[in-house]
Amino acid sequence: MLITTAQFAIGAVDLAAAFLFLFGLQRMSSPVTAPSGIKVAGVGMAVAVLASFLYVFSVEDAAKPFLVTNISLAVIALVVGGGIAWFAGKRVAMTAMPQMVAIYNGLGGGAAGAIAAVELFGGKYSGLTQLGVTLLGALIGAVSMSGSIIAWAKLDGVLNRPMRFKGQRELNALVLLVTIAVGGTIVFATSMRDFLDISTSGLIYGFLALSLVLGILLTLPIGGADMPVVISIYNAFTGLAVGLEGFVLQNPALMIAGMVVGAAGMLLTLLMAQAMNRSIANVLFSNFGEVSAQKQGAIKGELKPTAAGDAGIAMRYASKVIIIPGYGLAVAQGQQKLYEFVKLLQAGGVNVKFAIHPVAGRMPGQMDVLLAEAGVPYDMIFQLEDINADFATTDVALVIGANDVVNPAARTDRSSPIFGMPILDADKAKQVYVVKRGEGKGYAGIVNSLFYGDNCNMVYGDAQAVLIKMIEAVRGLGLPAAA
Amino acid sequence: MDFSIAMTGFVAIYIFMLAGFAGWVIIGHVPAILHTPLMSGSNFVHGIVVVGGIFALLNASTLQQQAIGFFAVLLGAGNAAGGYAVTDRMLAMFQVSDHRKPKVAHARAHHAKKT
Numbered sequence: 001m002l003i004t005t006a007q008f009a010i011g012a013v014d015l016a017a018a019f020l021f022l023f024g025l026q027r028m029s030s031p032v033t034a035p036s037g038i039k040v041a042g043v044g045m046a047v048a049v050l051a052s053f054l055y056v057f058s059v060e061d062a063a064k065p066f067l068v069t070n071i072s073l074a075v076i077a078l079v080v081g082g083g084i085a086w087f088a089g090k091r092v093a094m095t096a097m098p099q100m101v102a103i104y105n106g107l108g109g110g111a112a113g114a115i116a117a118v119e120l121f122g123g124k125y126s127g128l129t130q131l132g133v134t135l136l137g138a139l140i141g142a143v144s145m146s147g148s149i150i151a152w153a154k155l156d157g158v159l160n161r162p163m164r165f166k167g168q169r170e171l172n173a174l175v176l177l178v179t180i181a182v183g184g185t186i187v188f189a190t191s192m193r194d195f196l197d198i199s200t201s202g203l204i205y206g207f208l209a210l211s212l213v214l215g216i217l218l219t220l221p222i223g224g225a226d227m228p229v230v231i232s233i234y235n236a237f238t239g240l241a242v243g244l245e246g247f248v249l250q251n252p253a254l255m256i257a258g259m260v261v262g263a264a265g266m267l268l269t270l271l272m273a274q275a276m277n278r279s280i281a282n283v284l285f286s287n288f289g290e291v292s293a294q295k296q297g298a299i300k301g302e303l304k305p306t307a308a309g310d311a312g313i314a315m316r317y318a319s320k321v322i323i324i325p326g327y328g329l330a331v332a333q334g335q336q337k338l339y340e341f342v343k344l345l346q347a348g349g350v351n352v353k354f355a356i357h358p359v360a361g362r363m364p365g366q367m368d369v370l371l372a373e374a375g376v377p378y379d380m381i382f383q384l385e386d387i388n389a390d391f392a393t394t395d396v397a398l399v400i401g402a403n404d405v406v407n408p409a410a411r412t413d414r415s416s417p418i419f420g421m422p423i424l425d426a427d428k429a430k431q432v433y434v435v436k437r438g439e440g441k442g443y444a445g446i447v448n449s450l451f452y453g454d455n456c457n458m459v460y461g462d463a464q465a466v467l468i469k470m471i472e473a474v475r476g477l478g479l480p481a482a483a
Numbered sequence: 484m485d486f487s488i489a490m491t492g493f494v495a496i497y498i499f500m501l502a503g504f505a506g507w508v509i510i511g512h513v514p515a516i517l518h519t520p521l522m523s524g525s526n527f528v529h530g531i532v533v534v535g536g537i538f539a540l541l542n543a544s545t546l547q548q549q550a551i552g553f554f555a556v557l558l559g560a561g562n563a564a565g566g567y568a569v570t571d572r573m574l575a576m577f578q579v580s581d582h583r584k585p586k587v588a589h590a591r592a593h594h595a596k597k598t
Contacts, residue, residue, distance in 0.1 A: 021528050028524055029512040035574040038524055042567050052537040062544035073553045074540050081560035089568025100569055101523045108562035111532045114555035118539040118548050235526055242532045247495050249535050256502040257531040263506030264525045358515050365518030372576035379579050383515045
């Protein structure tokens with residue numbers, strides 16, 4: 001009776017949790033409802049975790065003597081793991097968000113892999129199909145874990161250059177094949193266990209170790225600029241691994257949540273690859289960033305530096321300004337000063353908008369978050385397809401810490417590595433100011449012909465310092481604010 | 484009445500198919516401005532793996548299974564708690580211009596007073 005009641009309670013709560021996840025994610029589709037969306041999903045998670053302790057009423061006989069220890073271990077793990085991650089998440093800087101998401105994702109992949117390991121070592125799967133699914137989940141989860149850790153290291157700057165060597169792809173393919181072969185051997189040995197006495201324990205260790213190595217090898221050669229796509233793929237991978245382990249554990253909440261995230265992650269990855277006009281295979285295997293040291297077409301014109309104050313004053317007298325922020329702005333911690341400058345312009349009656357490229361920042365949408373953190377209302381922020389037509393009627397385009405996403409070569413130069421990538425048409429504005437630390441190239445290592453245009457002036461310096469000068473210059477005008 | 488759940492063969496595949504479709508459609512509607520919170524939000528959702536970890540740990544009957552199960556719950560809890568913390572923080576930052584939504588403006592003024 002107690003077992004049936006517990007079973008019913010777990011089933012009902014997990015059903016509710018699955019609904020709350022879907023409902024919460026659905027509410028995240030608009031900035032207005034999104035904050036409540038995550039809270040809805042959070043409630044689902046909390047009740048599902050609490051209800052999972054009802055499993056104590058239906059544990060296997062072999063585990064009954066360990067029940068008290070196991071419950072204590074579970075509580076300790078929840079408090080320690082959850083507590084550390086919670087405080088880290090509350091303290092992390094918004095600029096470091098991509099690394100943090102990579103870590104959390106790696107944790108999820110590792111958890112899925114570990115669950116698979118318990119099932120494999122304990123022989124708890126029923127039948128060969130379940131064994132196969134367990135192994136697949138272990139492989140994907142482990143790849144996601146070790147790959148996410150490498151992605152974290154790259155985003156955090158611990159590993160700052162792609163590691164590439166000859167025959168790398170062949171080695172990766174070989175490791176994958178060997179891993180699959182070991183998995184196949186485990187299935188075979190298990191199917192024969194009535195006739196042969198083979199211990200699969202060593203094989204399982206080998207399989208898990210190979211999967212972890214595979215995740216490292218796959219991620220090492222990919223450049224730092226492509227890490228957002230990689231995190232997104234691993235996010236989908238972890239979802240998939242969780243879904244597969246959910247099948248093994250016969251838990252529909254895990255199956256649904258995992259598969260929803262798997263599909264969502266795949267879609268997000270595709271959208272990102274589209275924004276860069278590249279295929280996912282190209283991101284993963286093309287060694288992007290090496291080819292771009294090629295010959296550059298001769299660019300006419302010259303760089304024309306101007307003073308920050310002059311640029312600021314010109315914007316104050318403009319009627320329409322579009323600002324294109326990039327990751328350089330975040331590196332200089334200039335978002336607050338930028339919004340202060342924008343408010344000054346707005347007080348003078350200037351129409352100011354922000355234009356965000358889909359891959360601005362180190363993960364898609366990160367620039368939006370960084371601006372939101374500085375207090376910029378989201379109805380001032382426009383995405384590429386919504387604002388590109390406006391540049392032709394814009395007086396000043398202010399490019400600040402962005403480079404490749406405004407390079408007209410993407411439209412015109414077939415030999416350019418970024419040819420075909422949708423860009424923000426800043427060059428079509430009457431006047432362009434580019435705030436940049438120096439004459440260096442962007443992440444893709446390509447010369448930007450926008451900077452050499454007749455309508456473009458360069459403002460050299462740290463973004464924050466430049467903005468302070470602009471604010472001072474506009475204040476110095478002593479103009480009254482518009483009514 | 485039997486409340487146990489058995490998902491084998493096609494039933495499991497149906498669940499996977501429908502869930503995958505739901506994820507695809509729901510995420511397809513999310514504007515690019517929310518892509519970062521969305522990625523971390525979906526990252527949070529797969530933190531449900533912690534429930535599987537608890538199940539595995541409660542049913543552990545050897546030291547090896549206990550150790551790996553403990554590891555699973557530890558990592559899963561980190562995934563869920565961390566994913567929630569960062570997503571909630573990010574989403575709380577999104578605000579509209581004062582003149583359009585007076586209610587939000589009020590909330591912000593209140594927040595400014597606190598800080």
